[in-house]
Amino acid sequence: MSASAIDSGTVDEAPHGSGSQTFRRAFRDLKDGFGQRELWLSLGWQDIKQKYRRSVIGPFWITIATGVQASAIGLLYSALLDIPLREFLPYVTVGLIVWNVINASITEGSEVFISNEGLIKQLPSALSVHVYRLVWRQALLFAHNLIIYLILLVALGVWANLSWASLMAIPALALLGLNAVWVAIVFGIFATRYRDIGPILSSLTLLLFVLTPIMWTTQSLEAQGGQVAERAKIAEINPLFHYLDIVRAPMIGQPQEAYHWYIVLAITVVGWTVALLGMRKYRARVPYWV
Incomplete structure (x- = not known):
């Protein structure tokens, strides 16, 4: 048993030791993991390179795939919903780009410790390193997809709709990203203990994709009036709608209500509270569960 492994508290720590179940150790894991950024920055970039190894254009296949998907959905649903393509295509494209981050945070987050079983058992590092690696990898993929957004800014004149309020996208x-961390921690811990959670989350995110205004707009439903307009309000119950809106609205120059931010901030506080409780109680058991 090495001294470094004992100090890290990730491999050799007894799963039922009272010293491991403290908020101090939970915060220390998050701090130490962030301090090991050379490790997770390198691993995250290596994940991208490994996936597209021997490919001519490499990770830009991600950009092409997202662009093709957004174009197909934009062309079809702009006709079905009778929305001008010039207005609807940026809406769909940015929605898909942001959704990819949200979806990966949930589905890949649930596998974050399981997929890193070898590293967790052999490498004396903080448990949060694997979470930061996941979030960093998604940030890289998001950056690649932003190329599509930049093209739309010029090609469709989206830049004309932007104002100083668009800086709220930052x-x-x-x-x-902050929410992606707690989501990966919470789902990662419990999906490691209960392996059925991963498939359940995959099915749930597919359902939420349909229920989230990506391929459709709440305005188009409200314009129809009657029961259709009332049902459009159901989208407000979906928390992912609010996460999507705080990013997409400023990026395409649409007006935004402040309550979206209030809801996201409230969920962030609750989510991080659950994540810290999970790290406090179960972080030392994860190496035994994987």
């Missing part, structure tokens, strides 16, 4: 993206 703190919104930071808040999205």
